[in-house]
Amino acid sequence: MTAEHVETDVVIVGGGIIGLSAAFRLAEAGRKVVLVERGELANEASRGNAGAFAFSDILPLASPGILFKAPKWLLDPLGPLAIPPREALYLLPWLLRFFRASLPDRVEASAAAQGALNTLAARECDSLVASAGLGAFVRADGSLQLYESDGEFRASLEGWAWRERYGIAFEHLDQRGLAELQPGLSPQFIRATFVPGWKTVTDPRDYALAVARAAETLGVEVRRGEVTAIIGGGDLQQVRLTGGATLSARHVVLAAGPWSRGLAASLGADVPLIAERGYNTTLLAGAFDLKRQLIFGGHGFVVTPLAQGVRVGGASELARFSAPVNFRRSQHMLAKAARFMPGLRTEGGVEWMGSRPSMPDSLPVIGRSPRARNVILAFGHGHLGLTQSAATARLVTDLVLERQPPIDLSPFRPDRF
Structure with a gap:
């Protein structure tokens, strides 16, 4: 059989x-596109993320402040950033690059690159939503970053000054202003910052699948299969699948999230990409009268209003795919949310864990493969996959x-490390 x-x-x-976003844009530009997915579409981080277009989130996780916070967080197995002890040796090379990326000059460069990408993302998101007819999936309610003390608020001001350079609108609020935008919070939150340009989706997977339908309408073919090899070079690139099928194309785009590393390495891009796990619990509709996304930055999680209910999630756990799932992390966040949001109904929640593709400097990889210029790498967006999806597609x-x-794509080049 052939x-x-x-x-x-x-x-x-x-x-x-x-x-999916890249498939839509390429098909819109008249290209014949085949998209290969090993499982179900939008079934990993695109399924259970926090559902935000976080255009104002331009500061990298690696920053001078993290040098002081990280040791305390890492010692807390349920803290905002955790490394299971058995994973520490495996993660050491990534962590060394992460701490190097937190030096002031590197933070400034990373923030500038992220600011440029997110500015593009805001424009391209509006364009893609309009072109694909996705307006019903997007909410423009803004977000609230919450502070428990004047000290925590003052510590945030440098970051807001960075955002101001990129034209990001925001408003600092006192407790009364906070209560007007989100009643029912614990009085321990005394300040907040409102970002009107922050958007959310009714459900991240529903949004992604709507992009898929729009792409298929333009002729994109979706195939199920595991990619075993990408053979770059020459006029045609070869994509080999389990079972022996081969796809030949003028261009290949590698956008497989944290599963991209092995294929990228075979193409000459040995990138320090790891899986950064996130946890959440999605509560039933009516669990809380949530007006917009709430960001509990000091605790590493957010609370998002979705069509099907309220999602409480976030945190970071650095671990291999094979590491045991620790749903105590989602339970810990939910318990905190119940304290911070008196009246939150926590029964009937559904827990979830997914892996984000994380780079040490918080910047994605977007660029040509070092060994095959017609193989384009597009992965490593960390917490900002949804946010930066339309920009990356462009x-x-x-x-x-x-x-x-x-x-300028040089900050995102595959060989920057």
């Missing part, structure tokens, strides 16, 4: 929000079409 062979313009590896499309990208 193995199947298919030729197309572009093969996209990965059916999360990054790959940049990938520009690379495929040989157009000049609207921002």
